[in-house]
Amino acid sequence: MIEVTEVPSPFCGIGTDDLTIRVDGVSLKVVENGCPVNTPAFEQAxxxxxxxxxxxxxxxxxxxxxxxxxxxxxxxxxxxxxxxxxxxxxxxxxxxxxxxxxxxxxxFNATRRNLLALQDSGWMTTTLAEVKNRCDLFLVVGADPESFAPRFFERYLWNQESMFLEDTGNREVIYLGKAPSGNASTSPKGQKAQVFECGMEDLPELVAVLRALVKGQPIRAESVGGIAVADLQGIADKLKAAGYSVVTWAASALSYDQAELTVQTLSEMIKDINDLNTRCSGLPLGGKxxxxxxxxxxxxxxxxxxxxxxxxxxxxxxxxxxxxxxxxxxxxxxxxxxxxxxxxxxxxxxxxxxxxxxxxxxxxxxxxxxxxxxxxxxxxxxxxxxxxxxxxxxxxxxxxxxxxxxxxxxxxxxxxxxx
Amino acid sequence: MLIKLTGGTVYDPASGIDGKKQDIYIKDGRIVNQPGPDVQIDKEYDLSGKVVMSGAIDMHTHIGGGKGNIARTLLPEDHRMDPVHRTDATRSGTGHAMPSTFVTGYRYAEMGYTAGFEPAVLAVNARQAHMEMADIPILDKGGYVMLGSDDYLLRMLTAKKDQKAINDYVAWTLQAAKGIGIKVVNPGGISAFKFNQRKLDLDEKNSHYGVSPREILQVLATAVKQLGITHPLHVHGCNLGVPGNMNTTLDTIQGIGGLPMHLTHIQFHSYGTEGDFKFSSGAAQIAEAVNRNKNITIDVGQVLFGQTVTASGDNMRQHANHKHASPNKWVCMDIECDAGCGVVPFKYKDQNFVNALQWAIGLETFLLVDDPWRIFLTTDHPNGAPFTSYPHLIRLLMDKSFRNDMLATIHPEAQKMTTLASIDREYSLQEIAIMTRAGAARLIGLQDRGGLSAGNWADITVYTDNADREKMFAKPDYVFKDGELVVRDGTVVHSKWGTTHIVKPDWDPSIEKDLQKYFDRFLTMKVGNFKISDDEFTDIGRGSLTAHPLKGEVA
Structure with missing residues (x-):
């Protein structure tokens, strides 16, 4: 029986590489830092x-x-x-x-939603270490990061130390569209994420309105997809006020026709924010x-x-x-x-x-x-x-x-x- | 197997041979002395009337790494126009601005190139750079590892760590990422962009670290020198593309205080602010400074007209330039508190004043720098133009009347703003061989490459002399790589795999303890998983590493 340490995982997509695995012949047991995605994938007989x-x-x-x-x-x-x-x-x-x-x-049908947007107008994105050390506002659009990768928040938002943030617990997390499936997005101090739920079919319109608000366009409607425009204005204001906001989505979760347009609207909104004297980046979830x-x-x-x-x-x-x-x-x-x-x-x-x-x-x-x-x-x-x-x-x-x-x-x- | 190349006219600046008729013998992949009259020749090539040079070396070409793959993904329409069929000897792929890896290798070889060096290997993306380059056939390759906007170095500078500590970190990173040189891109600027700074002059401080580009250049150039790395610090300076940046470039040259420094794609850093359009050539002043400062080497980054895509680590400047994207789509990326990248498609037009003058500035630079050992032929592929335009560029340098014919077709205001028409210089074959062979090998520190004397690896290109230099350099008669015939009549007939060139400067092992702590606290992977191991090159069954000696070392 041997133990292999610092094992990287190809299963969760977020590059966890701190697993400890006990090997007994050909059977494996994840003994440290497992999660509901990685543990069964490693232990599969x-x-x-x-x-x-x-x-x-x-x-x-x-x-x-x-x-x-x-x-x-x-x-x-x-x-x-x-x-x-x-x-x-x-x-x-x-x-x-x-x-x-x-x-x-x-x-590929999921990935295509991102690629069509990328190949039509491009985007601005970031990587996990930038999120971990820099992100002060995390906006989740129609996705559930913790079911995607159970250790996402633990590793990349609620990390103990960061290069540029005094206290990672002060980061703000906002969900637009879907509510989180668990409590991983709640900060270690107990600060819960703000959640604005709507039907997935309303997401394209919601995202379009959010981009319009970021750009300072007047919106006559008072609510979109059941969410008050005033709340969306609040999100737009926070994106503009943040130092380094990160917007995430999961192409696989946007399972409706022409979802690439939602990705494109988000990506263009991110570009817009970068022209408003602050920084913002996209973080597409996927690629397991x-x-x-x-x-x-x-x-x-x-x-x-x-x-x-x-x-x-x-x-x-x-x-x-x-x-x-x-x-x-x-x-x-x-x-x-x-x-x-x-x-x-x-x-x-x-x-x-x-x-x-x-x-x-x-x-x-x-x-x-x-x-x-x-x-x-x-x-x-x-x-x-x-x-x-x-x-x-x-x-x-x-x-x-x-x-x-x-x-x-x-x-x-x-x-x-x-x- | 003993091969004899008989009666060619040899241009081998590494041995001081300038157009002399001479036989070359190849055995076991290397050039050997004449083996004696009794030894049987297995294969002989009659090269009478042919021009023989060593295989060309592109010392700055973006052929491996994430930004290149983003560029590929971004432009399917560019590939669609240039499909490349599979043949008995070659794999299929696509070409034009950012060709697929296999096509990159074939097309370089078909122009007589046998090595290419990726100048922007982010340490955190180095695996990808090497994996892509491992799928480039025929060519040898290597990379310059990017430092200067990485948090660890900037943190050290803020904390005023001594030069020895910085040297250790530079050496450690170079070995972890398996590079042959150190590159800095917009020193500290890529980091500054993440703190929302949109420009960073040579003496402007990064708002978080309080460190200026000048300080970064100084410590990195010192580290490279003290570690004995042959290739000087490879610098993509501040203010790329900004009118007036020639002053920054002149200041950068002055400020380095005689330390060896390579200024890359200097054309993009040689702009003045004169004239009606407040955009003018600074090539004469830059060339004069290069001529005067023997510690400086440059490559040009020539612009040639047509569609291409720019892919750079300089996301600060690429973001500023996205307004010129054509087609209008672009990508910027912040990367791992280490670096960044920006990918912006460009269409350089001869009837656009700025583009036309950029073209002229590049050529002025080539023609006004005296010493061909200190200037290198690049388009900063694909940023100024795809590498496939090199034969055209060589003709522009070697043929004054052709150059002036071209000059007469560009934007008329640009014609007025360049001295190009008054420059008579034409490059000789020997000077081309220096820039693209012997000089490049010397600059990078490649042992046994870039020359044709006995002991060198037999990377050899044979051309038919032709007054039309574009035709001549586009289609060599033969190209040998490590002694094997890979190209005949400008077409790949046999594919093989080159090696990866590296250097291995020493570091104090105790720094790994600090790095381990640092990685655990702040980064997203374990330090042990970050370092690239030798078997990652060999386990695919076709890669190898070749370590070159440091300065003062005997191999």
Missing amino acids: ITDTSPRVDGKDVSLDAAVAKAAALLKGTNQPVIGGCATDVNGMRALLALADRCGAVVDNMN EGDQTANQVCGWTTGYPARTRFSKGFPEYDPYLNDIEVMTANGEADALVWVQAFNVNAVPPATDLPTIVIGRSGMTFAKEPDVFIPVGTPGIDHAGHAYRMDNVVAIRLKKCRDSGLPSTSDVLNAIEQAL
Whole structure:
């Protein structure tokens, strides 16, 4: 039995790297600094160690050969999931380039809300250490940071010491849209967050009015989505008075049509505040389990985010047409490769297509895929790199145990070789 | 495998050879002496009538790191116009302003370049910079690690820590981030922007730390010198792009008191305030100061016309410049109490007075600085123009009549504000070889690169002499990287992986205790997880580290 300390997590998106993990053979126990997101993700037991073809145990070589054979005659293979580490994504993109596949990160429909805003008008953002040391007003729009990452407030707002704030407990937290699911946003002194609740369907209008108020535009209505304009004016005034406010949202929570316009309005409001003689920055919540990693690696390899096709021999990005769930449902694909090294519950979409799953050991299927190759999890079974939600910091994942499971990149490189 | 390159005309400033017909032998990746008459030559290339130089080295090019990837993500329309097909030898990708990593490597190699150095590696983002560069084929690479707006250093300066303590921190950071030099960007200004300061002159104090850019430059330049790091402090000065900033630049040169200092993309820092538009060329004064101060080296950051994207650590100035964004979208980011970045697309237009004069100022600088060993050919890729425009830039420098033809087409008021037409100088092939090869290798401190004498790694470029220098430099006949033929007739025929160049100055191990406490108190990761380990380069199976000696050390 050994203990591994200062373990970084690829699961929570906020780059916690202070976990202590007790390793007993291949079973792990988080003994320090766990949370409801990280602890089960680390402690997930290994079940399968053997690859399967048509439900029968086979050698890794045989499974790789079968996967290559399935891909060989295809006209339009698709690669979904895209949940792995940097090396896994490198191998995935090499394979996609080799066989003309469409690559699509499983959470791209959420990420798209941010990317469309970014690619249309840009934004001003910040990172977690700036939040931790500088943020004096934290505005949460339609999101619930503590269910996203249970230790978010503990690590980045209620930290004991900060570089530039006398007392982090004096930070103000405001929720607009959703109420928090728990009490993590309550300061250590007991100061509760201000909450202005509305229906998610009212959020676009609410955000538009808030931006108008920031810009000093007159608003005739007295309330928007059930929230008094006077309250919104109060938020606008606080944003303008703060020294370094941070506005956060979670693209995945903005699950309504044209939510990119909400992201864009918020981003433009943040820019406006920076022209009003103070500072303000955005902090998009998201990017767990390899989402950010997929977009980063695909970004430098192809120039585009991770919804990109190689069918014509070069990368082409389309945030709508390259949605592989739509493609498989519409009969536009003839084979599916699903890559998910982090989450046993994130299984491939139901399909009759030939299916190859490169998945975390422990994954179970309603319908057995043609090929299943269990792989190790980056940060548990092998070292690797994963991006944090704020994109700047790539964390060095550790190997905690010897499971003998191959890495995603081992398997995908072998399939590419076999082609 | 013994390769012989027979009868080429060699330009090798590192050995003082200027256009001499000479054979070159390659064995095991390196250049060797003539092995004797009985030794069998495995492969011979007839280079009679060809021009032979070592592989070119871009000493300042933004090819790795978060801001580049933001630039890529921001501009899908720019990539869409420049798709790059997969071939038997190469991966697919996209090009233009901020090409994908694979395309970056191929296109550099296809112009005869064999190394590129990323000048703005944020320590906290260094993993990303190295991971991106690990996916750039063929080229060797390396990075300059950014300091000067990081809280730890500014805190040390506020507390008046001694130079020795600062040296230890600089050395520690350089090794943790695996760099080969130290860069400072808008010294203290990136931090000041986070405290809502919108400009910071050389003697203006950061409002929180009470430290001025001049003090930061002084301690960092001293640290670099005392640690024996070959590459001088790499400085992106104050007031980038601001009319009148030539005075800041002159003051910066004076103020460094003879310490080695490299002023980067100096074109963007050479502006006066004369004329009807209150914008004029300061190139003559800057060049004069550079000529006089032998401790100063510069690269130009030439502007060339067309669409590009500017990506800089200087979020203070990038935020101020966002009003010029074209297309109108831009990103600014505050980063980890360490640094920042700003990404602003730009379209430089020859009929825009300011852009046209920027073009002329860059060329004036090239032509008025006397010593080619102290000036380097850059566009600050992609900020002044994409690196793919280098052959065009070389023609502008080597061909006066071509230059004057171009000059005649730019904004007429800009033509009146430049002395370019009266400058007769034309760069020679040897001077180009100095700027892009021997000088760059010497400036960075690369051992066994940038020269063609025995013992050097066989990074070799072979051109067909052509009076049209743009055509000549755009399409080498052959490029060898570490002795392997990678480019034939301007096309990649074989891909391989280069090394990452670093230096390893020493530090007092006791400082890690303080850093550990500091990281635990204020930052978002453990100090042990911050430091990049060697196996992060090698575990992908194609990377390596090459450590170069410090000054005074024997390798």
